[in-house]
Amino acid sequence: MMKFKILKIYLYCLAALPSLSLAHPGHDHQSPWAGLIHLAWIAPLIIALAVIVFKMKKSSKQ
Numbered sequence: 001m002m003k004f005k006i007l008k009i010y011l012y013c014l015a016a017l018p019s020l021s022l023a024h025p026g027h028d029h030q031s032p033w034a035g036l037i038h039l040a041w042i043a044p045l046i047i048a049l050a051v052i053v054f055k056m057k058k059s060s061k062q
Helices: 002-016 034-061
Strands: none
Touching (some): 002 034
């Protein structure tokens, strides 16, 4: 239960970060490659989060 609270706090903090501060002046959302580039940037975070959640669920069953 404590792990869930820590994960919840971490996710709230992550959501509170201003995403605009990560963009450089040449950041172009009109490019046809923009979606793929953003996906490539965020994919490791999604995978890491999925692994953490899977491990937490697996450890709670034991």
